[in-house]
Amino acid sequence: MDVDLIFRIAAIGIIVSVLNQVLIRSGREEQATMTTLAGLIVVLMMMIEQISTLFQTVKTVFGL
Numbered sequence: 001m002d003v004d005l006i007f008r009i010a011a012i013g014i015i016v017s018v019l020n021q022v023l024i025r026s027g028r029e030e031q032a033t034m035t036t037l038a039g040l041i042v043v044l045m046m047m048i049e050q051i052s053t054l055f056q057t058v059k060t061v062f063g064l
Helices: 003-025 029-062
Strands: none
Touching: 003 029
């Protein structure tokens, strides 16, 4: 896995966590939940290419 990708995912996690806490403390629980979900979607979108590469490697290794 690309180290740069790991750092980008970690940065998103930190940003989402901070935003989540700020929103919760200001009484905006619904927006905090939406922020968390948006962060999760962004990370999943970043991982799609890596997952695709993994599946292609598995198919090649097993001759599928």
